[in-house]
Structure formats: structure tokens, C-alpha cells
Amino acid sequence: MVLGLTSTVAYGRAAEREADVPTAAAQVLTWTAGDAIDRYASFPTTAVAGPTTIVFENSTATGNTTGMPHTLTFDVSDPEYNHDVPLNILANPNDDQGGKHSVEVTLTPGRYRFHCTIPGHGQMQGILTVTDPGGEDTTAPETSAKVEGEKNADGAFIGHATVTVSATDAGTGVDKVEYAVGADGPWQPYTAPVMVHETGTHKIRYRATDKAGNAAAEKAVD
Ligand SMILES: [Cu+2]
Known part of the structure; x- marks a missing residue:
């Protein structure tokens, strides 16, 4: 080269x-x-x-x-x-x-x-x-989540389910990842997989921001 x-x-x-x-x-x-x-x-x-x-x-x-x-x-x-x-x-x-x-x-x-x-x-x-020469990062992180746990025959999780959120950012890198429980629970820092114990349907919302301040659109898993 x-x-x-x-x-x-x-x-x-x-x-x-x-x-x-x-x-x-x-x-x-x-x-x-x-x-x-x-x-x-x-x-x-x-x-x-x-x-x-x-x-x-x-x-x-x-x-x-x-x-x-x-x-x-x-x-x-x-x-x-x-x-x-x-x-x-x-x-x-x-x-x-x-x-x-x-x-x-x-x-x-x-x-x-x-x-x-x-x-x-x-x-x-x-x-x-x-x-881009300045390395100007205008692209938000990519986020995804996966839910793991033991399931019954109907596909519902038994006992508990674990939600793992991942975020990647090719530009400046991921600054913070946050999650919230339910439709209006408060945002909190995501540091480890989130365990859900209670029975019923739960919504886990998650989002990520990169070091340039670009925020990924909020997503949710049930
Ligand atoms: Cu030739």
C-alpha cells in the first residue's frame, strides 16, 4: 500500500x-x-x-x-x-x-x-x-437486546428471564447504555444483564448514546 x-x-x-x-x-x-x-x-x-x-x-x-x-x-x-x-x-x-x-x-x-x-x-x-478526516461521528450506536431463560411449552419464560443489551458504535464508541423497566420506569445505567423475576409480561426499554452525543432510538423487548 x-x-x-x-x-x-x-x-x-x-x-x-x-x-x-x-x-x-x-x-x-x-x-x-x-x-x-x-x-x-x-x-x-x-x-x-x-x-x-x-x-x-x-x-x-x-x-x-x-x-x-x-x-x-x-x-x-x-x-x-x-x-x-x-x-x-x-x-x-x-x-x-x-x-x-x-x-x-x-x-x-x-x-x-x-x-x-x-x-x-x-x-x-x-x-x-x-x-471522514475529522472522524466526525454523526451515527448513533447500534443496539440490540436478547432475552434468555428457560421456557415452557408455550414459549413463556419460567422462573426468570435475563435481558442482555448490547450496543456498538463504530465512530467515537459507546458512552452509555441505559435501560428502564416498564412503559414509564426511570432510566438507569445498564451495567449487567437485567433479570426479570416477576411473572407476567414485562417491557424492558433500552437505549445507548455514543461519545459524540448521538443517541440511538429507544427500543424495547417484552
Ligand atoms: Cu491494465
Whole structure:
């Protein structure tokens, strides 16, 4: 994996031409190709969203001894992937740039599928996963609960039932998990599985909040 991160402002001729624009791409991502037609010689798999310089080099320096052309193309046709960057760079060691090309793009969070469109090169492909640079977490935790205990033939719990609440948060992490007994019982911190002894139907409500303050919608089990 080659993931170049540089803090310099100027990159290449585009930045020089627009010297009054202070925010040139701070992130440089480099793909290289050589003689192989089934894989890029090197490629990034992760990046952060924002202005990015994409470099595609298919030259003698990157192992191309045959003059084989390759493309670096972002798939914009598959709805499963980001399609906001219609990148399509064709490079070969004998082109007017010596096989080294760069373009400025803006990446957004999500996944980009990249591939080489030269016939027969279908295996030259991969996924670039782009995340939010600030790690800004706007997604609430995922919550679920399971009820365990011995059941009778009708499926009702006998003796007692145990409610286990779980919460996960991919961003900042889970800050707190709470539960409440009944339709209007008070919220209390969830620290261990909740045991219900009394007979009858009981509602256990639960919710979770992550460290960024995103609260998962309240759910309940009976
Ligand atoms: Cu190719």
C-alpha cells in the first residue's frame, strides 16, 4: 500500500498556476503499474475525504518493461460504490508524460472501486475506502437486546428471564447504555444483564448514546 500524506501546499504545475489558492490537495494517493495485467504494482486502500492529488504512474521506473498501457479508472456505474469522481487516466511508459500522470479530485466518504479498463485486464482492480478526516461521528450506536431463560411449552419464560443489551458504535464508541423497566420506569445505567423475576409480561426499554452525543432510538423487548 502506498498512501502518501504530505503537508506541503504546492503540488505540481496546477498549484503553481493557482498560487493564490491556498488549499491545494494535502493528500497524495499513488497507484503504480508495471508489466502485470492482473494487478496494480501498488495502490492505496484507505484515504481521508477531501482534496486529493491522484498520481498514476505506469513507467519503466515502476516496472513496466513492455510498454503495456493501463488505466486507473474509478467505476461510476455500480451504485454500491461512490460515483462522484469520474476518474479515468490512461498511462503508458511512452506517452508524453513518461507514464506518470496526476489529477486533482475531491474524495467523499465511502468506497471507490478502481480498475483498469484495458481489455483482458479485468483483474486489475481494488477498493479505496475513504473516511471522514475529522472522524466526525454523526451515527448513533447500534443496539440490540436478547432475552434468555428457560421456557415452557408455550414459549413463556419460567422462573426468570435475563435481558442482555448490547450496543456498538463504530465512530467515537459507546458512552452509555441505559435501560428502564416498564412503559414509564426511570432510566438507569445498564451495567449487567437485567433479570426479570416477576411473572407476567414485562417491557424492558433500552437505549445507548455514543461519545459524540448521538443517541440511538429507544427500543424495547417484552
Ligand atoms: Cu491494465
